[in-house]
Ligand SMILES: Nc1ncnc2c1ncn2[C@@H]1O[C@H](COP(=O)(O)OP(=O)(O)OP(=O)(O)O)[C@@H](O)[C@H]1O
Ligand code: SF4
């Protein structure tokens with residue numbers, strides 16, 4: 563079996579944060595035991611709610627942050643040990659596209675100079691000349707080469723993101739980490755940028771880690787998907803499997819809340835999560851999803867204890883996948899009759915609390 567292009571093993575990043583004068587420090591577990599591989603010519607979609615650790619993972623992959631523990635291997639080589647020329651080569655091979663194209667460009671620098679910057683930083687002088695090289699990159703991403711001397715404010719949001727993509731491609735990288743590259747763009751422009759990324763992948767065999775909170779974007783673009791929650795991966799696998807038949811209760815709930823194109827679609831399929839998202843400085847023990855898991859509430863005490871005490875691992879990180887499948891298949895209409903708990907957000911009534919009926923009986927019957 564060939565060595566994967568990128569391997570991430572049990573990666574963690576805990577930020578030390580001061581709690582105030584004489585109160586010591588706490589640790590924000592932004593990323594806490596993330597593992598995946600990325601093959602050549604493939605796209606991994608990294609999805610999850612705000613604050614779940616997507617960008618921190620991206621910055622760790624870029625070596626912009628030092629991991630607390632775990633390893634990142636490029637072609638089987640631990641990138642933590644790279645120095646000097648090897649580190650420079652790593653920086654050439656792994657590039658990033660940022661969420662906000664406007665703030666990632668210097669307003670006083672022409673787009674030509676912005677795209678040339680990585681080449682200059684690496685001391686590369688293209689034999690066809692810098693300007694020619696930059697203009698062919700502009701052409702590749704759908705920008706007019708004669709706009710070489712224009713400034714970022716003269717471009718639309720989508721065009722600015724094309725500049726960001728050209729800049730990331732300048733060094734012919736093997737991997738581009740795209741951190742929410744289309745979130746700031748209009749829907750029609752999003753599709754154009756995604757089509758461009760796909761075309762470039764088809765031409766060059768480049769690999770992407772594509773970070774997004776919009777599941778529909780990832781569904782059509784990523785070959786594989788990893789669903790993150792509180793610094794951990796809840797479910798990971800080929801997109802067709804994860805989107806077609808989600809196994810983890812968190813993925814099931816995320817997908818059930820994606821608006822259906824058909825307005826007459828069965829809204830009783832929707833799972834609403836209870837409670838607030840815990841803070842990553844104080845994540846729940848065992849399964850970090852347990853305080854909001856609709857399946858947890860339906861389990862017997864022995865099974866609950868396992869959720870509380872033992873960290874689940876694997877492609878679908880849940881101790882009780884049969885119960886999760888039964889819940890997903892059998893849940894009934896949620897919530898209208900369920901009173902909201904005092905002090906809680908209005909959307910917290912859950913299918914679980916509302917319908918500890920057929921599904922609950924089935925889970926207990928299975929146990
Ligand atoms: N330098 C830092 N110091 C302390 N905490 C941090 C730091 N960077 C990130 N965090 C915290 O780590 C957690 C994960 O942040 P991260 O930016 O990776 O999330 P995200 O999934 O990219 O969120 P979003 O979708 O909002 O961009 C958050 O709770 C964030 O506040
Ligand atoms: S391990 Fe328990 S709490 Fe976690 S997702 Fe599975 S059933 Fe829910």
Ligand SMILES: [Mg+2]
Pocket residue numbers: 616617618
């Ligand atoms: Mg982010």
